[in-house]
Amino acid sequence: MQNLLVKGRVKNKLLVWTYALDVLKELKLHRLRTRPIIIKFKNDIGGSLGLCEGDKQYAYLYIAKKCPITGRKFTFLELMRTMTHELVHARQFLRGDLRAEGGWTWKGKPANGIEYDKQPWEREAYRLEEEIFNSTFPIHIPFDN
Numbered sequence: 512m513q514n515l516l517v518k519g520r521v522k523n524k525l526l527v528w529t530y531a532l533d534v535l536k537e538l539k540l541h542r543l544r545t546r547p548i549i550i551k552f553k554n555d556i557g558g559s560l561g562l563c564e565g566d567k568q569y570a571y572l573y574i575a576k577k578c579p580i581t582g583r584k585f586t587f588l589e590l591m592r593t594m595t596h597e598l599v600h601a602r603q604f605l606r607g608d609l610r611a612e613g614g615w616t617w618k619g620k621p622a623n624g625i626e627y628d629k630q631p632w633e634r635e636a637y638r639l640e641e642e643i644f645n646s647t648f649p650i651h652i653p654f655d656n
Contacts (some may be wrong), residue, residue, distance in 0.1 A: 514544055518554035521576070522587050523654045527594070534595055538602045538639075548601055550594060552576055560585075561593040564599035564611065570601035587656045588618050589647060597641040603632050 515535070517528050528556050531550060535541045540548075550572045556562050562573040574593050574609070577584050602629035608618050609632045615622040627633060 514547045515622065516547065517552075518550045519574075519576075521552040521574075522589065522656075526649070526652060526654055527591070529595065530591060531598065533649075534539070534598045534643055537643050537647055538603060540598075540602055543605060546570070546605055548598075550574065550591070550597075555579065561597040563597045563604065565601060565604035565617075566610070566612065567605060567607050570604050572597040572601060587654060591641060592644050595644045596636045597620060597649075599636040599639045599643075600632065603635070608632070617656060 515528065515531055517524060517531065521527055523601075527550075531548075532541070535548070546567075546569055552574050554577050555615055556573040556575045556577070556579075558579040560575050560579070564571050564576045566597065572594065574597065575585070600609065609618045615625075622630065622632075625631075
């Protein structure tokens with residue numbers, strides 16, 4: 512069993528946990544059972560949709576439940592897409608590809624100052640978010656959106 516914890520108020524919590532485990536399996540992180548992955552759903556996380564922090568020992572994800580610009584509540588499917596994206600970042604941290612301590616590094620090379628849409632870790636996260644969500648989310652299971 513993965514050392515996965517889902518915190519905060521979110522609809523369909525069992526489905527969130529089950530889907531997160533499926534994403535971790537898809538990302539081949541299910542083998543890292545001793546490394547905690549914590550997902551926390553909050554109304555506001557400081558202007559972002561999602562945020563992941565971590566290193567080779569842990570990953571802590573924050574998922575915003577409301578749009579930081581309009582205040583609109585995100586749908587359940589929007590939350591799951593964001594969670595998928597942030598779980599890709601968790602993999603990047605846990606594998607040591609992405610490091611934030613002492614400045615951003617990507618695969619051992621300094622990466623400070625790269626424009627957001629050109630950051631290789633974001634490009635990978637958006638690509639895999641799309642692939643994994645479309646192939647893995649159990650859309651056939653009833654849920655509250």
